[in-house]
Amino acid sequence: MTALLVTAVDENASLAPPNGGAAATRPAIRRTGRRRADARSDPAWVRWLVTSLAVIFLGLFIVLPLICVFNQAFSKGIEAYVAALRDPDTLSAIRLTLIVAAISVTSNAVFGVIGAWAIGKFDFRGKNLLITLIEIPFSVSPVIAGLVFVLLFGLQGYFGSWLVAHDIKIIFALPGIALATIFVTFPFVVRELIPLMQQQGTEEEEAALSLGASGLKTFLRVTLPNVKWALLYGILLCNARAMGEFGAVSVVSGHVRGETNTMPLQIESLYDSYQFAAAFAVASLLALLALVTLVLKVILEDRLVEE
Amino acid sequence: MSIATRLGGHRSGVIPGFGITLGTTLLWLGLVVLIPLAALFVKTAELSFDQFVAVITSRRALHAFALSFGLSLAAAFANLVFGSIVVWALVRYRFPGRRIFDAIVDIPFALPTAVAGIALTTLYADSGWIGGLLAPLGIRIAFTPLGIFVALVFIGLPFVVRTVQPVLEDLDEELEEASASLGAGRWMTVRRVVLPSVVPALLTGFTLAFARAVGEYGSVIFIAGNLPNYSEIAPLLIVIRLQEFHYADATAIAVVMLVASLVVLFLINALQHWSELRTGRRP
Numbered sequence: 044m045t046a047l048l049v050t051a052v053d054e055n056a057s058l059a060p061p062n063g064g065a066a067a068t069r070p071a072i073r074r075t076g077r078r079r080a081d082a083r084s085d086p087a088w089v090r091w092l093v094t095s096l097a098v099i100f101l102g103l104f105i106v107l108p109l110i111c112v113f114n115q116a117f118s119k120g121i122e123a124y125v126a127a128l129r130d131p132d133t134l135s136a137i138r139l140t141l142i143v144a145a146i147s148v149t150s151n152a153v154f155g156v157i158g159a160w161a162i163g164k165f166d167f168r169g170k171n172l173l174i175t176l177i178e179i180p181f182s183v184s185p186v187i188a189g190l191v192f193v194l195l196f197g198l199q200g201y202f203g204s205w206l207v208a209h210d211i212k213i214i215f216a217l218p219g220i221a222l223a224t225i226f227v228t229f230p231f232v233v234r235e236l237i238p239l240m241q242q243q244g245t246e247e248e249e250a251a252l253s254l255g256a257s258g259l260k261t262f263l264r265v266t267l268p269n270v271k272w273a274l275l276y277g278i279l280l281c282n283a284r285a286m287g288e289f290g291a292v293s294v295v296s297g298h299v300r301g302e303t304n305t306m307p308l309q310i311e312s313l314y315d316s317y318q319f320a321a322a323f324a325v326a327s328l329l330a331l332l333a334l335v336t337l338v339l340k341v342i343l344e345d346r347l348v349e350e
Numbered sequence: 351m352s353i354a355t356r357l358g359g360h361r362s363g364v365i366p367g368f369g370i371t372l373g374t375t376l377l378w379l380g381l382v383v384l385i386p387l388a389a390l391f392v393k394t395a396e397l398s399f400d401q402f403v404a405v406i407t408s409r410r411a412l413h414a415f416a417l418s419f420g421l422s423l424a425a426a427f428a429n430l431v432f433g434s435i436v437v438w439a440l441v442r443y444r445f446p447g448r449r450i451f452d453a454i455v456d457i458p459f460a461l462p463t464a465v466a467g468i469a470l471t472t473l474y475a476d477s478g479w480i481g482g483l484l485a486p487l488g489i490r491i492a493f494t495p496l497g498i499f500v501a502l503v504f505i506g507l508p509f510v511v512r513t514v515q516p517v518l519e520d521l522d523e524e525l526e527e528a529s530a531s532l533g534a535g536r537w538m539t540v541r542r543v544v545l546p547s548v549v550p551a552l553l554t555g556f557t558l559a560f561a562r563a564v565g566e567y568g569s570v571i572f573i574a575g576n577l578p579n580y581s582e583i584a585p586l587l588i589v590i591r592l593q594e595f596h597y598a599d600a601t602a603i604a605v606v607m608l609v610a611s612l613v614v615l616f617l618i619n620a621l622q623h624w625s626e627l628r629t630g631r632r633p
Contacts, residue, residue, distance in 0.1 A: 083442075083526050085536060090443055097439035098451065100432050104504055105457045107479070108469040115472060154378050161371035173375070175619055179383055182615040184565025186585040187604045190592060191386035194393050199597060201389065225382055249364045258366035280459075287462025289568035294589060307464040307568070314468050314572070323472075326465040333460035337453055340460075 112330045115323035127321035128328070132301040136309035136325070142217070143292075143305060144285040147224040151281050155232025156274065160266070162233075163240025164248070174237065180229040188226045189294025192219055215297030220305065223291040228284050232277035239273045240266075272346040279343065283336040287329055390608060393601040405602040410578050411587060415606065418584040421495060422563035425502035429559045430552060432503075433510025440511070441518045455512070458505045463568025470501055471573040493575030498583060501569040506559030513555035517548050517625075550625030554618060561614045564607065 085093075117124055127133065158177065162170060180188065194200050196213040206213060213219045247269070251261040267274075289307040296303045300312055306325055313322035394402065405411060439445070440452050458466065474481040474491040481492055491497045521544065529539040567585040574581045584607055591600035 083523055085442070093435055094439045094443050094445050096432075097436040098445075098447075100436060101451050101454065103480075104507060105454050108466060108473060108504070109457065109461075111469045111473050111479070112465060115469075154375070157371045158375040158378075160367060161375050164365055165368045165372070167368075167372070171619075173379075175615065176379060176384065179387070179612070179615065182561045182565070182611040182618075183387070184567065184585050184588075184604075184607055184611070186565070186567050186588050187390070187608055190588060190600060190604055191390050193592060194389045194597065194601065195386055197597075199595065201392075222382070226386065229379075229383060245365050252364050252366075262367075283460050287460075287465070289462060289464045290566075290585065293567075294592065307462050310464045310468065311572075319468075319472075322468060326462075326468060329462045329465050333457060333462070333465075336460045337456055340456065341453055 109330060109334075112323055112326050115319060116327035118323070119320040123320055124324050124327075127318075127324035130321070132304065133309055133321070133325055135301045136304045136306050137328070139217070139220070139304065140286050140306040143221050143224050144282055146221045147228050147285045148278055148282050150225055151228055151232050152274065152278055154229075155236055155277060156267075158233045159236030159240050159270075160262070163237050163243075164245055174234075177233055178230045180226055185227055185288065185290025186294055188291040189223050192222050192226075192295050214295050215299070215303055217303075219295040220292050220303065223295045224285050224288050227288055227291050228281045231281035231284065232274065235273045235277035235280075236270055239270050243269055272343055272349075276340070276343045276347060279336060279339055283333065286332060387608070390601050390604055393597060394605045397598050397602060401598075402602050405599050406606050410582070411584075411603055413579045414582050414584040414587045414603075417495060417498070417582070418564055418607075419610070421499050421502055421583075422560050422566075425499055425506055425563050426556050426560035428499075428503050429506045429510045430556045433507065433514065433555060433559075434552070436507075437511045437514045437518060441515060455508050458507050463505065463566070464572075466504060467501065467569040467572035470504060470569065471497070474500060474573065492573050493581065495574075495581050497573035497575070498570050498581060501573050502563040502566060505566055505569055506563050509559040509562065510552065510555035513558065514548050514551045517551040518544075521547055547628075550621055550628055554621045554625065557614055557618050557621060561611055561618070564614075565611060 084090075162173060193214055196202055196206060196219060198207070198214070200214070213222070247265050248261050251265045252258070256264065287307055288305075289311075292305055293308060293311070296305065296308055298304060298308055298312060300309070304312060306329055310322050310325050310329075313319075313325065397405065406415075436455065440448060440455075471492055472478050474484075474497055476482065476485045476490065476492070478492070481490075484491060489496075491500055525543050525547075526539050529543045530536075534542065565585060567583075567589075570583055571586055574583060574586070576582050576586060584603060588600045588603050588607075591597075591603065
């Protein structure tokens with residue numbers, strides 16, 4: 044009780060303009076005020092040291108690599124940069140990356156909404172296990188994500204000879220790249236939606252249904268607007284990972300320039316053939332994508348707080 | 351509805367679509383994640399137990415495991431230390447550019463690993479901005495295990511910061527005030543009051559960073575130099591075996607890594623459960 048009183052008085056003291064009104068009590072409150080601030084503030088030298096270390100560390104490990112990407116990309120001038128990006132193989136890699144991202148983001152968004160509906164709006168046994176299973180792709184090495192599809196659909200894989208007989212190409216082609224990307228980005232959308240849907244409960248939906256709305260209409264008019272920012276947030280992160288995925292795609296792609304190279308694989312191809320400036324030119328596009336993603340992420344996080 | 355009843359019913363009889371959405375979820379999860387992962391174990395079962403042991407205990411495989419797990423542990427530890435410093439500065443202090451520094455902590459999540467890989471390699475090579483400074487001192491980072499360590503620290507950085515940040519932000523300030531008013535020094539308050547509250551989040555962040563580092567491929571292979579028995583990580587050995595069409599060898603190594611990451615995944619879940627019990631919130 045005393046502590047509460049002290050806090051209350053203390054806050055008044057810090058808010059009140061320093062006029063002479065309560066001069067008699069002021070010194071005492073001042074002293075309490077100072078002690079309260081001290082309770083959570085570290086000595087100046089600690090503040091200075093910790094802040095400098097944090098800034099140096101982030102600068103060295105995060106800012107410097109970013110600067111390096113753009114510096115290297117333009118190391119041979121703007122013309123070389125533009126030429127590198129207009130190379131037909133690079134353009135084809137950009138196209139493939141966009142297609143793969145569109146496929147995997149769409150499928151994970153649709154799945155994410157369906158899965159979050161089942162998990163977020165209903166109670167059933169094994170729910171936590173299901174959530175853990177959904178999050179498995181986050182803890183599996185990307186290389187393993189690619190490997191499993193080679194085991195299934197590769198030439199020596201379980202369905203390999205059947206696929207050859209029916210002239211269907213999955214590995215070293217678009218379907219394999221898309222599958223591997225869907226695998227690694229599987230949890231992104233659903234994990235953003237589940238906690239929100241759980242927290243929002245079912246009252247609003249029940250109201251809509253009892254007023255005669257159909258299930259689909261209830262979903263589209265009530266549920267979806269309630270989770271739209273979380274959905275966009277999941278899609279944003281999913282897209283960034285889908286466009287940048289390297290390990291999984293590298294295993295299933297076959298690395299054919301102009302055909303099965305996505306942007307990250309094209310970066311590797313260029314880098315390995317010592318076309319450093321061109322490799323960094325493509326890399327600069329992905330770095331730009333990462334920066335745009337972060338800006339949108341900060342904006343969406345503000346909206347999410349409202350949701 | 352019958353599935354719903356069998357699984358113990360659901361929250362409300364009014365809300366439709368439980369059977370169909372749960373069915374779709376299980377089917378899609380099975381097709382995309384579970385069946386492919388099961389193929390890994392089926393394929394490995396083609397090896398006899400002795401063959402399996404021979405593959406995973408070959409000198410090259412053992413070295414790759416030791417390198418991957420050892421460096422990931424070291425990198426996660428480095429992230430624990432630097433992540434704590436960064437998160438303390440971001441949450442407790444006000445300094446110019448704080449919001450920007452806060453936002454760029456997520457760069458390793460957002461930046462494709464191949465881009466990080468070539469950028470770090472260029473920086474730390476003998477001719478690079480950082481490597482050039484260290485080369486005269488006889489320190490070589492790129493194309494040595496030290497380079498792998500640097501890449502793993504980079505990709506693991508956000509985990510500790512982002513798991514600890516919300517816990518530290520929500521920490522009840524009265525606790526620290528009470529501690530101070532009872533005469534504890536600042537260091538004692540941090541050690542005895544703040545630290546115990548964030549330990550579960552710190553451990554979760556550490557484990558997440560470790561799990562990510564163990565499986566990391568893209569950012570490592572550029573800077574590692576990839577010399578067998580020196581700087582060759584386990585994921586790369588899987589890729590090499592696969593390219594040599596030694597599928598069973600590749601899967602045997604992959605199974606060891608997968609089992610390790612599943613153990614870590616369940617550990618993370620247990621940690622989060624513990625943390626929810628302690629702090630009453632999700633980290």
